[in-house]
Amino acid sequence: MDKGGCDFSPMELTIKEDIRQVITALQKNVEMMGDENYCLLGNFEKIKEEFLSIEMKAATFYLNCYLSPFTDKYPELSTCVQNMSKLKHGGLIVIQREDPLQSLMKPGITIGAELTHSLLESIFFPGNPLHDGAVLVSRNQIVSAANVLPLSDRLSGGKKLGTRHRAALGLSEQSDALVLVVSEETGRVSFAIGGNLHPIITHGSL
Template sequence: MDNVGCDFSPMKQTLKEDIHQVIKALQNNVEVMDNENYCLLGAFEKIKEDFLSIEMKAATFYLNCYLSPFTDKYPELSICVQNMSKLKHGGLIVIQREDSLQSLLKPGIPIGAELTHSLLQSIFYPGSPLHDGAVLVSHNHIVSAANVLPLSDRFTGEKKLGTRHRAAIGLSEKSDALVLVVSEETGRVSFAIDGNLHPIITHASI
């Protein structure tokens, strides 16, 4: 991942405490394994949930760090994806950073408007003529909507992802763009960067 300019110290301390709690839980499970009446499955499920929570905290923090040098509109983006998550409105938002994306996108419909959460939400409202495809954001503006992104072919078989997630990963494999994805099936929000997908915290996931 990129180097980021955010002060990681407070988040690092929080993550250390959370990781220590998971280690403690694992140690407790090791100690009770000799008890034949103790079932580890429930404990493993809880530990998996705790790991996911740690990842989501870190990813949510990093998201702002990755975006802040390239747009002042992080609050608007955050409100948008939180609201879309609650409503389970699917969405795909590309934030252009240093790399040119012209050769990687199949261009959509020009918008050329200042980025606001209400405009973004209206674009992705189900039934809107622009809700399919990706919105392209550059600096503080919505450049275009209904763009088509290259699809990643890395996720096949059992680990099958939907088209939006494959598109997000696909573009992030070929550029330094950051791509936000809202799942219409679950309402979960993730972002893709460097070919990897990271879940972030929303009200729906708390």
């Protein structure tokens, strides 16, 4: 998928080095397998954590690349999901790219305001009548709120995903839209694009 003209060189070097370190650790495990006093299990857990860290670094970088051709408000979106993540306020934000979305969504309430993190956060504040649906962003505008998205039937680890994550995947399976999701259970932030869900870093690194 096109990453949109971002300069990938510095991040590419970081990720390559991280991958090399994981490969080195895996090779060491292979070499040590003949030692009956050596247990692989603890190292597998550490390597899994390193893989997740690499994925999150790459996803965080690519998120900006995917968004930058379609909105100038990446810093506002970043601040919004960081703050919502800390408070564990659930949220679902659709960023329209090239595909029209009207036929794929049940329309909600028209907003028609400039995108700011404070307005987005207020929409998703618990108890706000609009907080349960998805916000639609087009370019630098919040177009509408309380939109209903198509749900995916996908499973994750053999388990059903939550409604927000299923909605994010459902729309991304049928369009090129990018959908940000904040989990109210864990505060974790992910984005869906092309029918795939990617976790991103939320501790000041977006």
